[in-house]
Amino acid sequence: MSHKLVLEAGRTERQYWRDLWRYRELFYFLAWRDFMVRYKQTLVGVAWSLVRPVLTMAVLTVVVKLGKLPTGTVPGPLFVFAAMLPWQFFSTAMSESGTSLLNNSNLLTKVYFPRLVMPVSAVIVSLVDFFISGVFLAVLMAIFRFVPPVQVFFLPLIILMVFAAAVGTGLWLAALMVKYRDVRFIVQFLVQFGLYASPVILKTSMVPEQWHGLPLRLLYFINPVVGIIDGFRWCLLGGDNLIYWPGFLVSTVVVLTVLVSGLWYFRSMERTFADNI
């Protein structure tokens, strides 16, 4: 028999990765569902996924101009948008995938499928939004007649890094939220404060002189979004947007740690999801 399956306490593990492969199309279908459903019964439809980043960018650009914050060699809107792109992807992906299990609890208690599909497909939805906003960035660059530097070819790697960061945090939040609804509120705070804790309107090199003595500046990069934004600006804008490599390394390590531990925690809690939700 091709589908032999043994269920025992603590042993459902074995078939898990094989199952995940078998259910690979579900990633796509769930993401597709969430994307379709979001713009049903709206007038402008998909255009909404452009409106939000564009408006936020406009507001933040005004803040940058009024505050006379340095944007270096690049035009203000580009400077802000290049950072907003990864930040918005990270924050929506994190909160969407964090709440994904709870929002689909009716499925969770009725059907079997590898639960990992749920938070990951929520991140994929945000990724689609991210690419839509990316098109707008390209348009913006064309308007400013801005040619991205050579390092733009490293961009896919940095995108992979945000993706990993979003999945990692999403897994942690989703698994915690099944048991502790408190997390739902924590997520809201994370999204709100994260904008200030991340250098969306700042240059990371603006960290005060006296901080440049190693540990403090490195500490800032423990927030992985800092390293990611640094990476984005470096790839897309170049010029005086340099990567602070030690910091970037710290961010990368943090992302990997969150991803691996998130996977581990999610997997260890997964078998009790249906009982606890």
Next chain:
Amino acid sequence: MSENIINVSNLAKCYPLVHQEKWVAGLRHSLENTLRNPASWFRGAPKHEELFWALKDVSFSVKMGEVIGVIGRNGAGKSTLLKILSRITEPTKGRVELNGRVSSLLEVGSGFHGDLSGRENIFLNGAILGMTKAEIEKKFDEIVAFSECEKFLDTPVKRYSSGMGMRLAFSVAAHLEPEILIVDEVLAVGDAAFQKKCLGKMQEVSNTKGRTVLFVSHNMAAVQQLTTRSIVMDKGMVKFFGSTDEAVEIYSSTAGAEAATFFDVDKTPRKLKFSGAVRFVHFRFDRVAPYFEAGEDFSFCAKVRASEDVPQFRVSLTISTEEGTAVGACFGPERPGLRRGEETEVKITLKNPRLAPGRYSCTVAVGRGSHRTTQTDFDVVPDTLTFEVLPEEGEAGTVAAWHRHWGSVAFPDLAY
């Protein structure tokens, strides 16, 4: 064909009973514990919780191509068993071996998204149940034809009637062609014609394709029609596994033991005070279980005791639905009186009350007179006597479906 497709041995599942305050404490409680004793985080929850064993030591095996009924009262462990078999939850102890793909029929709405069209939902639901896009495309026309929803394929599912939604859900699941199909109480929805179609499909699936079906239902007639062997679950254990006819008998008798057929009301205080000239002592149903088939006469025995000389008395009753809505009432004729201290048992029969399938309770009164004359009551016992009306058999062995919104009385068939 004789290979075992399902092997369950010593299966047990326990749930911790969490009390409300502890639950509210949620995160704080856990954080506190973790901070005080960091090692506990790795060892899991403290062990002093109260435990509830939903399944205890369940073992059975099912051969390929068998259709097995699973019956039992609510809370007997049927759903837990199914949840383990369909891998939604993990067993606490024991072992299950499955030699094939398992698919369970979804409740309407759980796999569907109301905003998506029927067409989109077929793909979504199929994917959730583990089908690939290619598989769904191959079966698409068949699924649509079976569900009889062709016209509404591009209508959002939220505009479907519940029957249509159910048809679509059943169609997707039935075409998944799993080796093991789990069907849980779906036939309660849908009209008789579709019920028949579903039963037919399930029979076809098991006979011609050698699939195994686990059929869970409270509907004895459907279980008897569809299955030859059944499992009776009781208090988390397998009480019986064998021929369906025997299983149904055992189920009815255990159900009867739990659902009372004898009601001692001699000492119970009355909510409504009446003279008590004649008082009820007990009621009993003259059968093994408080079940009546649709179309059957409703009858029970009531024992009364007189505390003073009464020249005449009659019994009257009101039947109410489970929700407490009165369905109807009737009075009996006056009977010869009783002397002080005298007791007698009266057999009361209501000829075919035409009650629709469902649970009912009966308020019984003893007194004088009726709605045609003046009337007084000596004693009233409200809602003590409870009973259930079972559905009658429908056309060609299917079960007649009675929708709740049709009311509680099944009028006689129409005449033209």
